[in-house]
Each structure stands twice: as structure tokens, then as C-alpha cells.
Amino acid sequence: MSEKKIVITGHTSGxxxxxxxxxxEVSCHQIIGMSRSNGYDIEKDFDKVVEEVAGAEIFINNAxxxxxxxxxxxxxxxxxxxxxxxxxxSRHYPELIPTDYVQDKQQLHEACRLESIRPNGIPVLxxxxxxxxxxxxxxxxxxxxxxxxxxxxxxxxxxxIFWASHPSIRQVEFTWxxxxxxxxxxxxxxxxxxxxxxx
Amino acid sequence: MKFYITGSTRGLGxxxxxxxxxxxxxxxxxxxxxxxxxxxxFDEGDCVILNAHARxxxxxxxxxxxxxxxxxxxxxxxxxxxxxxxxSQDKAQLEQEVLKQSVHSKYPMLYLRLTSSSYKNHKMxxxxxxxxxxxxxxxxxxxxxxx
Numbered sequence: 001m002s003e004k005k006i007v008i009t010g011h012t013s014g015x016x017x018x019x020x021x022x023x024x025e026v027s028c029h030q031i032i033g034m035s036r037s038n039g040y041d042i043e044k045d046f047d048k049v050v051e052e053v054a055g056a057e058i059f060i061n062n063a064x065x066x067x068x069x070x071x072x073x074x075x076x077x078x079x080x081x082x083x084x085x086x087x088x089x090s091r092h093y094p095e096l097i098p099t100d101y102v103q104d105k106q107q108l109h110e111a112c113r114l115e116s117i118r119p120n121g122i123p124v125l126x127x128x129x130x131x132x133x134x135x136x137x138x139x140x141x142x143x144x145x146x147x148x149x150x151x152x153x154x155x156x157x158x159x160x161i162f163w164a165s166h167p168s169i170r171q172v173e174f175t176w177x178x179x180x181x182x183x184x185x186x187x188x189x190x191x192x193x194x195x196x197x198x199x
Numbered sequence: 200m201k202f203y204i205t206g207s208t209r210g211l212g213x214x215x216x217x218x219x220x221x222x223x224x225x226x227x228x229x230x231x232x233x234x235x236x237x238x239x240x241f242d243e244g245d246c247v248i249l250n251a252h253a254r255x256x257x258x259x260x261x262x263x264x265x266x267x268x269x270x271x272x273x274x275x276x277x278x279x280x281x282x283x284x285x286x287s288q289d290k291a292q293l294e295q296e297v298l299k300q301s302v303h304s305k306y307p308m309l310y311l312r313l314t315s316s317s318y319k320n321h322k323m324x325x326x327x328x329x330x331x332x333x334x335x336x337x338x339x340x341x342x343x344x345x346x
Binding site: 092 | 340
């Protein structure tokens with residue numbers, strides 16, 4: 001992968017940190033992290049984030065906060081060369097997890113799909129991640145999954161690197177397991193959940 | 200691990216068969232009628248590439264706990280082709296079932312949502328499968344529509 005300017009939101013914890021750290025190790029890349037801790041709140045500092053991400057060769061749209069991820073997608077799809085969007089397999093289960101979080105992830109996926117058929121649309125990689133151990137979403141969205149099953153962080157980083165050389169790939173999805181903890185999470189979010197569909 | 204492929208006489212199937220040194224499952228075997236004998240050909244843990252559009256869903260259900268599976272799907276699953284309604288319907292059902300089954304199958308399963316352009320990009324498909332072999336938690340790869 002040749003030298004690229006890469007920008008990622010939510011780079012101080014979880015997947016974002018793993019990706020940021022990995023790309024930082026690869027010295028030929030310029031990786032810029034944007035998080036609340038360094039003055040880039042994707043909601044309060046939205047305009048600043050857009051302005052400074054513009055021109056990136058790869059924008060990793062990672063941080064989740066309500067509709068902000070989708071807003072960033074729309075604001076930046078004509079201002080960056082390519083984009084990686086962190087989605088969630090939970091979008092497949094709206095009836096099991098009837099939350100704003102799942103709706104937001106569905107809308108995000110739809111936006112990526114539409115971008116893939118837009119004439120001259122940019123390469124967008126939509127990643128459907130398995131239910132993740134969250135560290136950043138918990139304080140902003142209690143309906144998000146906080147699970148003990150991880151999509152391996154190295155798998156995610158490897159997938160982004162692989163995609164950078166194969167930008168015709170548009171969507172990668174990871175499998176997940178219905179562990180006891182995931183089951184508890186389903187029940188915490190929806191006490192009336194019927195898990196027969198996913199067993 | 201031994202590789203097998205259905206539908207290997209031309210195009211992508213031929214390329215994959217060569218690259219992965221596959222045992223080919225082609226005529227005179229009839230994938231539509233010889234299902235039991237085809238399933239019996241494979242040993243536990245083999246990798247089977249279901250390339251031919253012939254009873255794919257049935258093979259997925261029969262093989263999901265026996266073999267690693269690569270399933271060739273189509274964009275028609277989500278953008279139905281009005282000139283081929285049955286094909287589109289088959290692929291839609293296949294995609295839904297593979298995504299569902301792959302969550303709990305004993306062996307990894309990969310569904311490739313191919314487009315007319317990606318179908319011709321044999322190198323990319325080979326690389327995608329090789330990448331999946333190293334990253335078996337991936338169960339779906341979709342490709343660009345525009346190119």
C-alpha cells in the first residue's frame with residue numbers, strides 16, 4: 001500500500017485505536033486521529049472535522065454518535081478519495097433490537113449502497129462488524145451492544161489494508177456468535193426478545 | 200485441506216480450479232440429481248467452492264457442518280434482474296440463508312456477492328478467497344457495481 005493520508009474518527013479506544021495504532025506503526029502512512037480528547041467532537045466540532053478531513057485519501061468513518069456518522073458520510077463523500085465506514089451486523093436484526101442505534105446503522109448501510117451505484121461515486125468500504133466489546137459507545141448510547149464477542153481487531157485492520165489495494169470491494173461482513181453475553185445484551189436491550197431466529 | 204469446485208469448465212470457475220488446484224465436479228456428474236453422491240465426495244474440513252448455479256442452497260444446507268464453503272452469489276440478490284426473475288429469487292434466498300447459516304456453521308462460510316464486472320476480475324476473486332482463508336471470520340464480500 002503506497003503512502004496515503006488517512007484520517008480516522010474515534011481513534012483513542014476500541015477498533016479506532018487498534019486501527020490508528022496499526023497504521024501509526026507503518027511509517028509510510030500519515031494517520032491523523034480525531035477524537036473528543038484532542039478537540040474533534042464529531043457533533044460539536046462537526047464543521048471543523050469536515051474541513052480537516054477533506055482531502056484525505058482514506059477517511060475511516062469510525063466514531064458513532066447518533067446520526068453524526070451518517071452526516072459525516074454525506075458531508076465528506078465528495079471531499080475524500082475513499083471511505084471506510086464502520087457498520088454493524090445488528091442492522092440485520094431491527095425487530096430484535098428496535099433501537100435508534102440499529103436504525104442509524106441501517107441508514108448508514110443504505111447510504112453506502114447508494115454511493116456504490118452513484119456515477120463517479122467514491123470507493124466506499126462498508127464493514128459489518130460482529131457484536132463488539134464497546135468502550136466508546138456505552139456513554140453515548142446505552143442501546144448499543146456491549147458484548148464479549150469481538151470481531152478480531154487485527155482482522156479489521158487487515159481487511160482495510162487489503163481493501164486499499166482492492167477498492168472494487170464494497171462490503172465486508174464478519175460473522176458473530178450468540179454467546180451468553182450476547183444473549184444477555186439482546187435481553188437487556190429488548191426484554192421481550194425472541195432469539196429463535198438467530199439460533 | 201483439499202479444494203473442490205462445481206462449474207469449472209469456463210470463466211471464473213476454470214480460473215479458480217486452476218489456482219486452488221481443485222478437484223472438479225462437472226458433467227457427467229449432475230449437480231441437480233446426484234446430490235447424495237456429490238456430498239459424499241467431500242471429507243470433513245475440505246473447502247468446496249459452489250460456483251455452478253445448481254441447487255446451491257441445498258448444497259449449503261448439506262455441507263455447512265462438513266466443509267468450508269465459498270458460495271458464488273450475485274448482485275441480482277439485491278438488485279433483481281427482471282429478465283431472470285427465478286435466478287434473482289434463487290440468489291436472494293441463497294444470500295439470506297448463507298448469511299444466517301454462516302453465523303453458527305461448524306466450518307467457515309464465505310458468500311461472494313459478484314457483479315458482472317467483478318465476475319470477470321478473476322485475480323481479485325482469487326485474492327479475496329485467499330484473504331478469507333487467512334481471515335475466516337469474514338462471511339461476506341460484496342463488490343462494486345459501477346466498473
